[in-house]
Amino acid sequence: MSIIKISRRKFLKSLAFGSAVVGAAILGIIPAIKGWVRKMRPPGALHEDQFLASCIKCGQCVQVCPVDAIKLADLTDGIGVGTPYIAARDQACDFSCDGLQCVLACPTGALTHEINYAHEAEMAVAKVVAPTRCLAAQGKGFKGFARGPEFDGKLRYNEIDRWNPIPLNEHPYDLESCDLCVRMCPIEIRISMCEAGTPPSGEERQCPPEHAIQMVSTGVSESGYTFLPEILDGCVGCGVCEMICPVDPPVIIMEAYPGSGRIF
Amino acid sequence: MSRLTQSLAQLFGRSPTKPDPAKFSEAAVRIHEEHRKRKSKAEVLAIHEAREAQAKNTFWRRRRWTVLISVNLFFVASSALHINALEGALTGSRFVGFHMADLNSALQVMLAFKQVLINLLIGTITIALIWWLLGGRTFCAWICPYHLLAEWAEILHLKLRAKGWAMDIKFDRGMRTWLWLIFAALAFISSYTVYETISPTGILSRALIYGPGLALIWVALILLFEIFFSRRAWCRYACPIGLTYGLVGATSPMKVQYHLEGCFHDGACRQVCLVPHALEITKPQRATETHLDIGADCTRCGRCVEVCPTQSLTFEFKGLGQKK
Numbered sequence: 001m002s003i004i005k006i007s008r009r010k011f012l013k014s015l016a017f018g019s020a021v022v023g024a025a026i027l028g029i030i031p032a033i034k035g036w037v038r039k040m041r042p043p044g045a046l047h048e049d050q051f052l053a054s055c056i057k058c059g060q061c062v063q064v065c066p067v068d069a070i071k072l073a074d075l076t077d078g079i080g081v082g083t084p085y086i087a088a089r090d091q092a093c094d095f096s097c098d099g100l101q102c103v104l105a106c107p108t109g110a111l112t113h114e115i116n117y118a119h120e121a122e123m124a125v126a127k128v129v130a131p132t133r134c135l136a137a138q139g140k141g142f143k144g145f146a147r148g149p150e151f152d153g154k155l156r157y158n159e160i161d162r163w164n165p166i167p168l169n170e171h172p173y174d175l176e177s178c179d180l181c182v183r184m185c186p187i188e189i190r191i192s193m194c195e196a197g198t199p200p201s202g203e204e205r206q207c208p209p210e211h212a213i214q215m216v217s218t219g220v221s222e223s224g225y226t227f228l229p230e231i232l233d234g235c236v237g238c239g240v241c242e243m244i245c246p247v248d249p250p251v252i253i254m255e256a257y258p259g260s261g262r263i264f
Numbered sequence: 265m266s267r268l269t270q271s272l273a274q275l276f277g278r279s280p281t282k283p284d285p286a287k288f289s290e291a292a293v294r295i296h297e298e299h300r301k302r303k304s305k306a307e308v309l310a311i312h313e314a315r316e317a318q319a320k321n322t323f324w325r326r327r328r329w330t331v332l333i334s335v336n337l338f339f340v341a342s343s344a345l346h347i348n349a350l351e352g353a354l355t356g357s358r359f360v361g362f363h364m365a366d367l368n369s370a371l372q373v374m375l376a377f378k379q380v381l382i383n384l385l386i387g388t389i390t391i392a393l394i395w396w397l398l399g400g401r402t403f404c405a406w407i408c409p410y411h412l413l414a415e416w417a418e419i420l421h422l423k424l425r426a427k428g429w430a431m432d433i434k435f436d437r438g439m440r441t442w443l444w445l446i447f448a449a450l451a452f453i454s455s456y457t458v459y460e461t462i463s464p465t466g467i468l469s470r471a472l473i474y475g476p477g478l479a480l481i482w483v484a485l486i487l488l489f490e491i492f493f494s495r496r497a498w499c500r501y502a503c504p505i506g507l508t509y510g511l512v513g514a515t516s517p518m519k520v521q522y523h524l525e526g527c528f529h530d531g532a533c534r535q536v537c538l539v540p541h542a543l544e545i546t547k548p549q550r551a552t553e554t555h556l557d558i559g560a561d562c563t564r565c566g567r568c569v570e571v572c573p574t575q576s577l578t579f580e581f582k583g584l585g586q587k588k
Contacts, residue, residue: 014436014501021462021502022446024482028461033454053376053455056369056384057466058356059474063343072470074477081461081479082355082470107356107363108373109381 031078038256039077039085040239042070043093043121044103044111048259054110057082061102061111067154067165069093070102086123088239088254093123095186095238096156096165098201118186119208124237124254126213131228134251135178136215139223142178145169146246153243155184158193168244179215181229181241181252187212210234213241268514271559275510277438280544287552295524296549311528314573319532324566331406336472343473354407354469355460356387363387367395367512368505369466372459375451392512398564400513404499404506405538405565409472410464410483414499417487421495433494435501437541444504464498465505496538499563506563514560517582520569522558524551527576533568543568546576 031037032052042061045051061084062070069091070084079085084102086093095118103111115121131137147153149169156165173180182188187208193199194207212235215227229241229252241252274280288296303311339357342350351358355369365387374380395403404411424430447459460466464486467479490497499506522545529548534540539561545551557580558568568577 010434010436013433014439017435017497017501018439018443018446021443022450025447025458025462026450028482029456029458033456049455050377053457054373054379055457056356056365056373057457057460057470058352058369059470060352060356060358062474063346063348063351072474072477075479075481080456082466105351105358107352107358107365107381107383107387108377109379109384113381 028075028081032080032083033259035259037078038258039073039079040088040124040237040254040256042084042086042102042111043095043100043118043123043236043238044106044113044115045123046110046112048257051110052080052083052259054108055080055083056108056110058107059084060105060107064097064101064105065093066097066101067091067094067156086239088124088242089250090243091153092155092239092243093121094155094165094184094240095121098206117206117208118190118238119210119234119236121236121238122257124239124256126231126235126237126239126241126252127255128229128231128251129253130247130249130251133247134228135247136227136229137218139221139226140178141174141176142180142246143172143174144246145172146180146244155240155244158189177215177225177227178246179227179229180244180246182213182215184240184244185213186238186240187234187236208234212236267557271557271561272511272514274541275507275514275560276441277436279437280541280550283550283552289553291554292524292552295554296551299527299529299548311530311573315528315530315532318571318573321570324570328406328565329412332409332412335407336409336469339469339473353466353473354409355463355466356384362390364391364394366465366505367391368508369457369460369463371448371508372451372457375448376455376457378452378455395509395512396516397518398513399516399518399562400509400511400560401506401563402513402518403509404503405563408465408505409468410503411499411563413468413483413487414490414496417491418496421491424491425495430492431494433497435494435497437501439501440503440507443502444507447504459504463505465503499538510560513562513564518564519557519580519582520562520564520566521578521580522546522551522556523576523578524554524556525576526574527551528574530573532571532573533577536567536571538563538565538567 041051059072062072069086073079073083073085075081103113135142146168151169154165154167190200190208200206211232213232214230216230218226218228237254239254242250242254245251338350349360354366356365363383363386365384370384370388421430450458462482464483467483471480486498533546534543537543542559542561545556569579
């Protein structure tokens with residue numbers, strides 16, 4: 001075998017190896033680019049395309065979150081290996097850090113430093129998808145743990161402990177008409193705090209300008225007055241209503257923003 | 265060609281060539297002549313004995329593995345215990361508040377995003393300075409978690425090969441340069457950090473800190489490929505991170521230095537080396553000077569230093585200590 005043949009062989013082998021590496025990398029990112037799966041990103045996330053361009057996949061946002069709402073995507077999640085997302089039903093972002101710690105931790109600006117307060121986030125669009133399943137719409141109240149005794153998600157209850165979120169299964173409810181989605185909405189909680197003259201962290205700027213969700217009266221049923229939650233303009237899509245909803249599957253879900261789906 | 269351009273050319277994939285006879289220093293010529301003299305049987309035997317005795321020396325490897333494991337566990341502990349000392353992962357982190365960014369990840373983000381946030385810039389410059397000082401690819405051998413797994417895979421690979429159960433396909437080392445260019449171009453054109461999907465360094469670092477995932481299958485595939493088909497293939501022929509750090513370390517004061525005088529030229533160093541082309545100067549009649557720095561592709565892993573029976577390869581920090 002001549003030297004030229006050997007080097008030609010080596011070249012072809014190298015070409016095959018190199019193509020396999022590039023191919024694997026492209027295959028790995030196509031699901032994310034095409035937006036086959038959509039997941040909620042942390043607060044302050046740029047538009048999906050820009051987010052995928054700028055996220056360095058270090059997980060610093062994961063580490064600072066007091067309620068552990070942020071997870072890193074795996075290969076099979078199809079939203080970019082190592083990029084952060086929030087599965088709101090399991091654990092929503094309740095802004096219990098007040099200062100948007102994940103945004104501050106982000107080294108690349110993938111979570112834009114242009115937002116400072118909860119009400120400036122745009123994480124998803126909340127949608128009332130199953131009004132007939134809503135307990136309030138059936139005139140029902142709610143008693144017990146919102147998500148049952150096994151659920152390990154947590155939320156902050158300002159009146160209990162401003163600094164430490166507590167597990168939902170340590171906080172039972174007894175409500176005549178279920179309004180958990182409105183009652184626990186971080187934006188609504190902030191608005192009432194501000195109205196009471198005690199804004200979060202004592203900062204006026206923490207006060208949201210618009211309401212996010214309200215219960216609307218829909219009439220009377222055999223079991224009592226009926227209501228339905230209505231999503232308002234102030235909603236930031238944090239997912240707490242989806243998380244707290246005691247009905248399974250939930251009445252309200254978060255719809256993540258899509259990417260553009262362009263490849264180049 | 266100057267030593268630096270030669271070192272860079274080899275980093276990019278060029279094979280080392282025999283030096284021009286006119287380039288040899290007088291002292292080097294004299295030593296080469298001395299070395300060329302036929303050795304007596306007793307001398308040859310002594311060389312073999314010295315080599316065998318030194319072959320099992322793992323002085324630097326033990327220290328290096330300790331550093332590598334400690335740094336990675338520091339990330340893990342910092343996250344698990346919420347001590348906020350070393351936050352993030354190898355791709356981007358903060359050490360007691362100071363930003364640090366892996367150079368290749370940062371490059372991918374900058375090319376894709378086309379904006380550079382000050383924090384990222386600070387992190388990138390910090391890391392570039394640190395690794396320039398410490399030798400560039402020192403990152404590979406002393407920090408990268410994939411390197412450690414690949415070393416274990418290599419031990420297995422060599423055992424299997426001794427039995428004839430594995431082969432060592434050689435690829436063109438220039439492929440790494442092409443991959444570096446392709447991934448840089450892909451990031452710029454597509455505006456996605458394409459390489460990060462398959463970076464075993466990032467995948468492993470995150471798996472350690474945030475828990476394992478299926479992305480580890482990719483890492484396992486590369487390791488299996490290395491075990492059965494090609495020794496240290498990823499680090500040798502593919503990893504763009506290695507090339508980036510190699511560039512940073514090209515002018516580093518931290519070097520492995522070759523001393524011609526005592527060298528037996530028996531090649532123990534080249535057999536253990538991840539980048540044996542960088543040790544080509546240890547072959548007979550190759551070194552043009554009596555003391556030569558090993559090129560930019562060297563990961564400063566210290567394997568050659570510890571197995572050399574004559575201490576002809578040593579760690580040197582320019583400006584510190586005396587040349588022998």
